[in-house]
Amino acid sequence: MSAPHEPLWSIGELAERAGATVKTVRFYSDQGLLPEAARSSGGHRRYGPQALETLQLIRSLRTLDLSLPEVRRILTDEDAAGQVLEDAVDSRLRELGGELKALRWREAALHLVRDCPPAQRAGRLRLLGTLETPPSTAPLARFWRTWLPPRMPRRSTAAFLEVAVPQPPDEPHPSQALAFAQLHAMTTAPCPGSRQPQPDVHRVAGADGAALLYEGLAEAFELAAPHLRRARDPQPGEALDAYVAAYASAYRSRDTHDFRRLLAARLSADPRLDRYWELTAVVLTPPGSSQQPTPGTADDWLRAALRRDNAEAA
Template identity: 80%
Template sequence: MSSHEVLWSIGELAERAGATVKTVRFYSDRGLLPEASRSGGGHRRYGPEALERLRLIRSLRALELPLPEVRRILEDEAGAGRVLEDAVAGRLRELGSELRALRWREAALGLVRECPPAERADRLRLIGAVSVPPSTAPLARFWRAWLPPRMPARVMSAFLEAAVPQPPDEPAPAQVLAFARLHAMTTAPCPAGRQPQPEVHRVAGVRGAAVLYEGLAEAYELAGPRLRRAHEPHSGEALDAYVAAYASAYGSPDTPEFRRLLAARLAAEARLDRYWELTSVVRTPPDGRPEPTPGSADDWLRAALTDQVERIFGADPG
């Protein structure tokens, strides 16, 4: 150390940094703030590098970075700032989650405030059952139980992406209520232990089910633009892809008779209409038009199939 080097006491360093002596001592005791030397009486002395280090530490702490992260950043002398970049990215993710939680709570409070007094207890129960920020895991578990077992992971993932709505980052009160109702629906015990399964699940088997849902995904994508333009259900490429998916699953050729039988089978199945109605609310921006869901696309295609069968066979497709 040069005899001309400036040294400060702990109080002088604190004053120059605009901090308290307690703060300087806290960081110094944890090895984050280097001492240049000690006085004859054992008092700490700090050089100019300690002032810069203290300012950096306080800036990092102002960003609410935890002390272990601060230590790693200070020790990253040869890391070209990568530790700092990672720490900032992690904190941004945390803040994003915190902001989503706050917006969800704000919308939930608005929902309770706006509802009639007689409905508040029920709405509080619905909202209180949902984690904050809300998780889609219960909805995904619902569909995994509903779909045929041992579905290929790729097909399962594609279906879940289409079927499970992500909670909006800035939800309206109606979207909070719709998601809470979806949560309640998908976590409620089933009367018979499972949701009613379509007949085709039993007939198709694992391989056939994978082919079925890949084909249905294609049909729904083809029907999407027609739903967005509010076209009436009609025959065409989307309907042909829809029927082809079922024909492959049932191991049957696509004939007029098969279409008649398929329309009757689909009409007799239990539906999940309420799920898709709520999903549409969750996915629709407050000032936007509803986006097609697998449920609304399936409704459109079933209506197109029924219309086609009635034109071929008469008013009673069964």
């Protein structure tokens, strides 16, 4: 109820004071969100200053794209109002971030189509047309799951996927968008003979041995990364020792000069994913920035270090 000398307004007067339409005021009234101070003798709604404040708050919340249930909770539950507002704003920010990321990927795709030679446009359109915006990493993860040994422990698989699957940048340069589209095409194309070639070490090591192998390789790649960032030539050292130890554990062998020579020969015969790692490096590195190490570039560096070590030992 209104105070004795509180002004009362009709629905039209309230709408005018709030800069809203009568339809808007009636809608929120019907939803039970606007308090009526009284009714006229003819049964018409009358509103006081509290309704004006509430209406202004409702419109502010709706401007933030809060839903009616969220608005209702903020208005009716004083204890939870702060948390409800904070959660709702966080949710909208996440949604908006996703929308902005999608728009930036579409912008990069448009640049790729506009700036390529006319003869390449049809092919580029087909390539880009297979991507979601923003793109999903699920096809890349499925690709690696067919590469990794069956029944490898889930924890080990997840750890490898974290470093092997590049995350699409939020603000991609057109070259990064093109590289990711090419990665998507590569990882979704049918494998020759219907099955992806597997490294020989997977067969020898089995699931448990492969888990040890990839854990050891992750350590070796991390140790090699500073050398790659400083553009140092491949060389024996701690990173190479960790690399060889990972394979030695998988092959159930010891790290000896003979094993290192055997390992170099086996690695040279294993199937490679050079193109995957080349594209990954582009996705991870904006033009003009220093190239970020990838498992592929680290593996190349360590193989070269192994060849150098074998040559020096000979």
